[in-house]
Amino acid sequence: MSKSGLLSPHSRSEDSPPRRHSPSQAFQQRQPRQSPSRTRRAIPSQKQTLNKGLELTATSGDGFTGRLWFCNFNSQIANALIIEGDYKGSITALEHGYICATEMCYQELQMFFATSILHVHLMQWSDVSLVEGAVKRCNMLWESFSPEKGQQCLGLLFYNEMLHIFYLLRVCDYKSAAQHVDRVDAAMKSDLERTQHIREIKKEIDSVNLSLSRPDLGYRDRSALSEKLRRLEEQLNSFTGVSSTGKESIEPAYFGNVKRAFGDKLELAPPPIDGEWLPKGAIYALVDLSVVVFSRPKGLFRECGKRIQSGIQTIQEELKKLGIDDVVKEVDLQHSAIWMAGVYLMLLMQFLENKVAVDLTRSEFVEAQMALVEMRNWYLRFPTILQACQSIIEMLRGQYAHAMGCYNEAAFHFVEASKMTQSKSMKAMYQIYAAVAYICIDDAESSSNALDLIGPVYSIVDSFVGVREKTSVLFAYGLLLMRQDNLQEARLRLASGLQITHNFIGSLQLVSQYLTALGNLALALRDAGQAREILRSSLTLAKKLYDIPTQIWVLSNLTSLYQQLGEEGNEMENQEYQKRKVEDLQRRIGEASMSPHHFELIDKVKLEAHQLSELDIKRVTAGRSMNVDLDIPESVGLYTRAPMPASNRLMDLDFGRLGRHKN
Known part of the structure; x- marks a missing residue:
């Protein structure tokens, strides 16, 4: 075995070829990725060498070492095939490794191959039954681990759990996915506590060593301090396998472009499977991002804010280590830093996208504007690495314009965004x-x-x-039918969409919007009792979300209801409250409109970055693929948006007028 242990799509040693796929690249759509010509030329040679290695293992007998090499070579072949877009061949190689690990009765190695196979199935997603089978196998294997063994395989735990989250998000099983999010969040917090405890032990060791360095220290005191030092070092070794000198008992695997200090790693399992899926900082940021994704639709904005701030801070620290500051551009990057920079930049864009969504939901338009401008600036500086973010930024420009009441501009940006993405799901949502x-x-x-x-x-x-x-399409179709005065058909579509949203999605904002539309329909159909009940429920949800436009929409319907029922007192009270909300919204819109960035964002000009030279593009894409899709439900990437984005509030739809027209 190499010093860095088992090489795989998730780890590499100093003398192994640089990895060519990142977490976001690994979760791509079904079409094969187009690699640069230099990479394509290298892969056949690499596969030839690995196949020769497999031939040698066949002559080495059935010993443990020979089988371990067999697994090693198959994991590397799978990685090479992924680069070529040969998902079927990659799965075959990984299955060979899994069978060998099973024959060895090596649980950790079985789990490594099982998760890798699930990983590739999520990338390809050609057959739902195959994906489900891969998920079940991972569950069965992990459940067979003893608690002690599970603690020793923290990297595999995060890898397995995050793959489950990606899978469950794609099939829209948000309730089950939430359990896995809680699990990785608890594991992260536990590891952070462990890391803090290690720091405290090291600090105490330094203090004892300083005392021992005193020349006037008496024999009895020196003996006592030496014994204390021995106990502290034993504690440190029990946590890390590292002595106080900082030398590791086994040289670990690492991958990426910067060799990280011990403690920055989340090893998949004990050696020789001591590589990592992602650097610890990236995994922790990904956990924070997952919490944000699940907290935002529930209106838990305080928790979202904490996690967004935590994730962005982690990413900024890692980017600084790679030499990326406020002025560095894509062409300035060292080749060795390109892949890891792409990992963190993609995560950063995900956090900023969520920040825009939260701020728009809460009508914090200036804050949303600033986050969106930051996203745009990052994209303009790293246009090749962040190419997949172009359509997302364009979509967010549409959301911002919609929230500001600029519907023509919003439609323009949404249509342009749909032209920029290759994702069937994202294209549909943008439309x-x-x-x-x-x-x-x-x-x-x-x-x-x-x-x-x-x-x-x-x-x-x-x-x-x-x-x-x-x-989403049932909601939009229901609104269109209401515009066409086809109220009964609209009611059927909206009721169906609400039931699906409630059962599967759980987005409070979308539920609130569905309820408001259905409340208006009940009002138009002279069902005052149902209208009152539905609209009050919608207003409660809109208040919880701090969603001012939806509150105004509900209040306008309640005013129409009170007029219809002749409840003058309620009508006047409701109108006064609605007036305050309208004034508040207008003030917020006015503040955002004063910024010069406002017109840049809503202007009917699509976002385009300065085109790099062909040489620069080849240089960047040699370390990172340009074809990345971050939409988890459709392509299993890093993040999923809520089913109904923050800006789709229809705040100026006068459904009260629509109801009166029917009367």
């Missing part, structure tokens, strides 16, 4: 967002444009994995 913006414009041409966007998505909605697209 739905554009349709909602057109509905808000409220004229015949815009309604026709909305129908042109909704129709194609609605016709294939059952072809998507999960129900995210279905809940």
Whole structure:
């Protein structure tokens, strides 16, 4: 074995080829990735060498060492095949390794190959039954681990749990995914406590060593301090396997571009499987991001804010280690830093995207504006590494414009975003967002444009994995039917969408919006009792989310309800409250509009970065693929947006007027 242990798609040694896929690249769509020509030329040679290694292991007998080498070579072959986009071949190589590990009765190695196989299935997703089978096998293996063994395989725990989260998000099983998020969050907190305890022990060791260095120290005191030092070093070794001199008992594997100090690693398992899936900082940031993803739809914005701040701080520290400051650009990066920079930059963009979403939900438009401008600036500095973020930024520009009431501009940016992505799911969602913006414009041409966007998505909605697209298109279609005065049909669509949202998605904002639309329909259909109950529930949710536009939408419907019932006291009280909310919203919009960034963001000009030279593009993409998709439910990346984004609030839809028109 090499000094760095088992080489895999998740670890590498100093003398092994640099990895060519990152966490976000590893979770890509089904199409093969186009690697640079230099990489393509290197892969056949690498595979030839590895196949020769496999031939040698066949002549070495069935000993433990020979089988371990067999597993090692198969893991490296799988990695090489992934680079070529040969998912089937990669899975075959990993299955060979898994069978060998099973014959060795080596549980940790079995788990390593099982998670790697699940990883590749999530990348390809050609057959749901195969993915489900890979998930079940991982569950069975992990459950066979004793608690002690599980503690020794912290890296495998994070790897397995995060893959489960990606899988469950894709199939929209948010309730089950939440359990795995809680598990990795608890594991992270436990490891942080352990790390802090190690720091305290080291600090105490330093203090004892300083005392022992005193020349006037008496024999009895020196003996007592020496005994204390021995006990402290034993404690340190029990935690880390490292002595106070800082030398590790076994040289660990590491991957990436900077050799990290001990304690910065989350080893998959004890040697020789002591590589890592991602650096500890990246995994901890990913855990924080997962918590944000699950907290935001529930309106837990305080927790979201803490985790976003924590994640961004972690990433900024890691970027500084790579020499990336406020002025460094993509072309300035050292080749060895490109891959790891891509990992952290992608994570950073995910945190900023969530910050924009939270701020827009809470009508903190200036804060959202600043985060969106920061995303744009990062993209302009690293356009190749962050190419996948172009459509996301364009979509967020649409959300910002929509939240500011600029619906024509919002529709433009959503349509442009749909042209920029290759993801079937993201394209569908962007088209739905554009349709909602057109509905808000409220004229015949815009309604026709909305129908042109909704129709194609609605016709294939059952072809998507999960129900995210279905809940969103049912909401948009229901609103369009309301515009067309087809209230009964709209009610059926909205009721169906609400049930799916409640059962599978759990987004309070989308539930609130569904309830508001259904409350308006009940009002239009003269069902005052149901309208009152539904609208009050919607207002409660909108208040919890600090969602001012939705509150105004609900309040306008309640005013119409009180007018219909002749409840003048409630009507006046409600109108006064609505007036205060409208003034608050107008003040917030006015503050954001004063910024010069406002017009840059809503302007009908799509985001485009300065094009690098062909040589620079090859240099950057040699360390990182350009074809990255971060949308977990569709392509299993790093993050999923909530089913209904923050800005789709339809705050200016006068559903009270619609109801009166029917009367």
